[in-house]
Amino acid sequence: MDRRTFIKAGLAEYAALALPVLGGCGGGTDVVVPGPAPGPACGRSGFAMGLSPATTDMLAQIAPRDAVGFSAAATNVAVSALPSPSYFDLTDGELLGRYGFPAGMVPPPSSQGNLSSCVAWGVGYAAMSFMRALETATLAQTVDNQASPADLYAKVLAREAGNGCGNGTYVRDAMDVLVDTGVASLREVPYSDSQCVRPAASARFTLDGYHRLAVADTAAIKSALSNFNVLPFGMQVYPDFQALRGNLVYQHAASDRGCPLGGHCMALIGYSDERAAYRLINSWGSDWGDRGYAWIGYDTFARVASEVYAPYLQSRRGPDTFVESDSAHSGGVSALRAYSRPWRSDASGKWATLYFSFLLDDAMVLTGYKLYFYPTNREPVELGGASNTQVLRGSLLECELPDDLFMRTSASGYFVLNLTGWSRTRQRVNLAIFSRFPDPNGR
Structure with missing residues (x-):
């Protein structure tokens, strides 16, 4: 059940759904592959960058997209069996028009100047501005509708103890800042590369969560992009990338690892199978690349990128099958919304995937989290779970279902998500979020 399906069907209430924070219901082994190990740096970068690359341990704590599903032998099944289209570009006005969206939801390329603030540009200005435009049906073409990279950079520096103005960030x-705090608009906090500002009280731009993707998982990255997501990523930059000009596909030979210039954060906004490449937006101004954009080959991306993320912002207008209960409140945190729906496989016609969202x-x-099915008048069935350590306010969970689930239980009851963790006031949180099945409204 991807957003392309609902958008084509004209169901506007689904337009702002995003891909999951919690990538699957499994507890299988998740192997984290570290990013490239560059050789000694050579020369000085011609552009400012500022990425502090995530460590293997940091990546392991973030919920993945490719977690194992219900059984150890089966991988996570996409919500929709529809394959990703061969081409998708969130700046292509004609393509967006087919889905009922205007061009302009991705902000125009701009420049970080001489400040090492690329993370704030890739995560905040590019990805967050787009997500809010999608949710609020606005365009990210004015400073009122663009997340301030200056405010995000200031808040990240404040979050990273001991870090200071001019340094790189994670x-x-x-x-986490966008989930936990939020940032101001670019009108409220203008950007200048000659100074760092104080964190603003404003929090107009917020996320509900995020998850990571494997840099070599082209299918998952394409699926995330074609489901209307802008994906921040970090990569190792080489001189040939800085020198890129025109509408070319950037390719970096696997054998050429001798001259890295440092880490840089940007955002993916599309892809083309014909070109075997992703489309990206940079923060080096419109004179770089193709007017501030560029293509990077699938294989090259898998080699030079170290991390890629899908942000999550849940629609406040979508269906809701949440059931109020005492267990939905714990440690000062309460569940507000939940929705669950199983989907059949297009190939076999059997139940294959569960879609579960909450806010x-x-x-x-x-x-940690665990997901259960509580059939009417029968014993509950555990569907899976996992352990992670990350900040979230909401999630969309995809989980593989055993095809005989509703044969050995009743076909009605509740899907229940158990969340454990800590509140911002350090109180222990243990929530059980009930979602009625089937949907009493027939959706």
């Missing part, structure tokens, strides 16, 4: 910390009234630090 993508994860920027994502909390405040951010929490998640440490």
Whole structure:
């Protein structure tokens, strides 16, 4: 059940759904592959960058997209069996028009100047501005509708103890700020590369959560992009990338690893199978690349990128099958919304995938989750779970279902998500979020 399906069907209430924070229901082994190990740096970068690359341990704490599903032998099944289209570009006005959206939801390329603030530009200005435009049906073409990279950079520096103006930052910390705190608009906090500002009280731009993707998982990255997501990523930059000009596909030979210039954060906005490349937006101004954009080959991306993330912002207008209960409140955190729906496989016609989304009234630090089906008048069935450590306010969970689930239980009851972790006031949180099945409204 991807957003392209609902958008084509004209169901506007689904237009702002995003891909999951919690990538699957499984507890299988998740192997984290570290980014490229560059050789000694050579020369000085011609452009400012500022990425502090995530460590393997940091990546392991973030919920993945490719978690194992219900059984150890089966991988996570996409919500929709529809394959990703061969081409998708969030700046292509004609393509967006087919889905009922205007061009202009991605902000225009701009420049970070001489400040090492690329993470704030890739995560905040590019990805967050787009997500809010999608949710609010606005265009990210004015400073009122663009997240301030200056405010995000200031808040990330404040979050990273001991860090200071002019230094690089972590993508994860920027994502956490957007979930936990939020940032001001570019009109409220203008950007200048000659100074760092104080964090603003404004929080107009917020996320509900995020998850990571494997840099070599082209299918998952394409699926995320074609489901209307802008994906922040970090990569190792080489001189040939800085020198890129025109509408070319950037390719960096696997054998050429001798001259890295440092880490840089940007955002993916599309892809083309014909070109075997992703489309990206940079923060080096419109004179670089193709007017501030560029193409990067799938294979090259898998080699030079170290991390890529999908932000999550849940629609407040979509269906809701949440059931109020005492267990939906714990540690000062309460569940506000939930929706569950199983989907059949297009190939076999059997139940294949569960879609479960939820929204909390405040951010929490998640440490673990489990998902159950409570059939009417029968024993509950555990569907899976995992342990992670990350900040979230909401999530969309995809989980593989055993095809005989509703044969050995009743076909009605509740899907229940158990979340454990900590509140922002350090209270222990143990929530059980009930979602009625089937949907009494027939959706």
